[in-house]
Each structure stands twice: as structure tokens, then as C-alpha cells.
Amino acid sequence: MLYRERTVDTPHGPVDTPTLFPVRNVGKRSSDNTPGYTDRIPDLQTALVNTRAIKNNRPQWERLTGDHELRSEMDATAETVVFADSGGFDFEESDPDVSAVEIVEAQETIGADFLGTVDLPLSRENRRAENQRRIDESTRLALEASDAHDGDGHLIASVHGYDPETIENGIEYLEANGKFDGYAVGSLVPIRTDYERVTKLIIAARRATEKHLHVYGLGGITYQPLLLYLGVDSFDSTAFIQSAAQRNYLSPGHGCQPIAEIEGLDRLPCPCPTCKDSTLSEIRADRTLLTRHNLWALVTELRRFRFAVAADRDMEEYLDMRFAGNPVANRAYQTAKQQIRRLT
Numbered sequence: 625m626l627y628r629e630r631t632v633d634t635p636h637g638p639v640d641t642p643t644l645f646p647v648r649n650v651g652k653r654s655s656d657n658t659p660g661y662t663d664r665i666p667d668l669q670t671a672l673v674n675t676r677a678i679k680n681n682r683p684q685w686e687r688l689t690g691d692h693e694l695r696s697e698m699d700a701t702a703e704t705v706v707f708a709d710s711g712g713f714d715f716e717e718s719d720p721d722v723s724a725v726e727i728v729e730a731q732e733t734i735g736a737d738f739l740g741t742v743d744l745p746l747s748r749e750n751r752r753a754e755n756q757r758r759i760d761e762s763t764r765l766a767l768e769a770s771d772a773h774d775g776d777g778h779l780i781a782s783v784h785g786y787d788p789e790t791i792e793n794g795i796e797y798l799e800a801n802g803k804f805d806g807y808a809v810g811s812l813v814p815i816r817t818d819y820e821r822v823t824k825l826i827i828a829a830r831r832a833t834e835k836h837l838h839v840y841g842l843g844g845i846t847y848q849p850l851l852l853y854l855g856v857d858s859f860d861s862t863a864f865i866q867s868a869a870q871r872n873y874l875s876p877g878h879g880c881q882p883i884a885e886i887e888g889l890d891r892l893p894c895p896c897p898t899c900k901d902s903t904l905s906e907i908r909a910d911r912t913l914l915t916r917h918n919l920w921a922l923v924t925e926l927r928r929f930r931f932a933v934a935a936d937r938d939m940e941e942y943l944d945m946r947f948a949g950n951p952v953a954n955r956a957y958q959t960a961k962q963q964i965r966r967l968t
């Protein structure tokens with residue numbers, strides 16, 4: 625397998641990878657707020673924020689350019705390592721309304737540790753020519769960010785493509801022409817149910833660079849073990865918020881379960897602090913409790929994987945077991961296994 629563990633030094637302290645960046649909706653006027661967690665989950669001192677949303681929220685932006693710190697605005701500890709993406713997924717229909725330089729400056733202002741470059745996401749509906757234009761434009765914007773960036777944060781170039789060659793060429797071109805600390809594969813959300821294709825794209829990215837590799841938007845409970853197996857260093861997730869909004873209870877190995885359909889129990893099987901202290905009916909009635917539990921479920925998945933590696937378990941056997949209940953993901957995993965065996 626391509627799984628790897630590293631420690632990355634950032635302006636706000638070291639972060640052990642592979643790691644998850646939970647999405648924080650700071651800046652967005654949204655009811656889907658992320659409850660604070662960095663003081664509760666010791667190995668999750670990470671967060672992903674949307675730079676454009678923060679910049680566009682005028683009152684907040686004035687506070688942040690004044691004497692207010694982003695991390696206290698987010699109710700997060702001062703050591704929280706922040707990945708600030710550009711907010712590119714808001715440009716699915718249009719072209720960006722901010723320049724690459726403005727975004728880098730905003731990311732530096734808020735003290736981002738990882739800076740994601742401005743990108744134009746692809747769509748599975750878009751014609752080939754339109755997607756190619758978007759790929760070229762994202763590449764140009766990444767190189768502009770590379771020229772503008774002079775801080776201590778890690779600059780992560782966004783790469784897009786729906787075939788392995790495009791991903792590989794994209795990374796090689798950016799590596800030759802810019803200065804980046806890592807790469808992030810975007811545009812995978814529209815094709816996420818096509819596990820085999822997604823897996824091939826990620827393997828292509830992993831082969832093209834030794835540097836930090838992030839995958840945007842796929843840090844849900846099913847994808848996580850697959851991303852770890854493929855050697856991804858970090859990923860972000862809204863799955864814990866979205867599942868709670870849809871009243872779904874996440875559980876490693878069991879995926880997503882509508883909480884309304886669980887009957888005849890007082891207590892849920894998860895030992896996380898939320899489930900330990902609350903009854904099923906309390907969690908059912910309180911979205912914040914459900915969101916907290918769902919985040920614990922994602923962290924537990926990550927801890928289990930790390931544990932299996934540390935205990936020197938046969939990881940392919942472990943993953944055979946993990947994917948046994950999900951035929952679609954399992955097929956992608958089996959294909960990936962064959963590909964990786966040829967590589968190593």
C-alpha cells in the first residue's frame with residue numbers, strides 16, 4: 625500500500641499526517657454551523673476554511689484585519705492548523721470574482737498554514753473543451769499564486785482532470801514552473817460514486833509527486849480508508865455536518881444510518897464522549913450532538929487505521945474486511961490493490 629505517515633511543520637505547530645481537516649463554515653451565513661471540537665478531540669487540531677467566504681463576510685473581515693484572530697473567531701485553540709482553500713467550488717457556473725493574488729493575501733492575513741490556490745472545478749456535465757479551459761485556467765492561477773506567495777504557510781496547488789494523464793501532466797507542469805509545497809486534487813465530488821475512476825486519479829497524483837498530497841471533498845466515512853491506503857496525506861470533510869443535517873448517524877464499518885430508524889435502544893454503541901453521556905433520544909433531538917458524534921466517527925475511522933498499521937496488521941486483510949459490506953467501494957479497492965502491487 626502507499627500509506628505513509630509524516631510530520632509537517634506549520635506556522636501554528638507540527639501536524640501529524642495523514643490527517644483530516646473538518647470543514648468550518650466560518651464566514652458563510654449558514655445554519656450548518658460546525659460546533660467547536662479542537663478542545664475535545666486532542667488529535668484533531670485542524671480545520672479547513674473557505675477564504676473567499678471569509679473575505680466576503682464584511683463585518684467578519686473587518687474584525688480579522690483588525691485585532692481579531694481567526695482561531696478565536698472559530699472557537700478553536702490557538703494551535704489549530706488551518707487549511708484555507710480558495711472557495712473554488714463556488715465557481716462551478718462562473719469564473720472567479722477574485723484574483724489569485726487577492727486570495728493569497730487573504731490567506732496570509734488570516735494566518736493560514738496551508739494555502740489552496742484558486743481553481744475552477746470541473747463538472748461531469750461539461751464538454752471536454754470547457755473542462756480543458758478550466759484546467760488551463762486553474763494552472764495559470766496556481767502559478768500566479770506561486771509568484772505572490774512569500775509567507776511561511778505551505779502553498780498547495782489545485783490540480784484537476786478526469787483522466788490519470790491530465791493529473792500527472794498537471795502536477796509535473798506546476799512542479800517545473802512554480803514553487804509549491806504540495807498538491808491537491810479537486811473536482812472529485814461530482815464523480816465520487818465512480819470509485820474506480822477516482823482511485824485511478826489519486827494513484828496518478830500520488831505517483832507524480834513525493835510532496836504533500838491533499839484530496840478535496842472526499843473525507844467521508846467510506847472514502848477515508850481508501851484515501852489512506854492510496855497514500856493521501858490529508859483530506860477534508862463536510863460529511864459529519866451534512867449527515868447530521870440529514871439526520872444520519874455515522875458509524876465506522878456501517879456507514880450512514882438514518883437515526884430515526886434506530887428503535888428499541890436507549891444507548892448507541894459508540895463510546896465517544898457524546899454517545900457516552902447522551903441517550904439515543906437526546907442525540908436524535910439535538911443536531912449539535914449528532915454532528916459531534918459524526919465527527920468522532922470520522923476520527924475513530926482514522927485512529928483505527930493508524931492502530932492497525934502500528935500493530936503491524938496485514939493491512940490488505942484489514943481493508944478486505946472493512947470494505948466487505950460495500951460492493952462498489954470494494955471493487956475500487958480491489959482494482960487499486962492490483963495497480964499498487966504493480967507499482968511497489
Ligand SMILES: [Zn+2]
Nearest residue numbers: 894896899917
Ligand atoms: Zn458517538
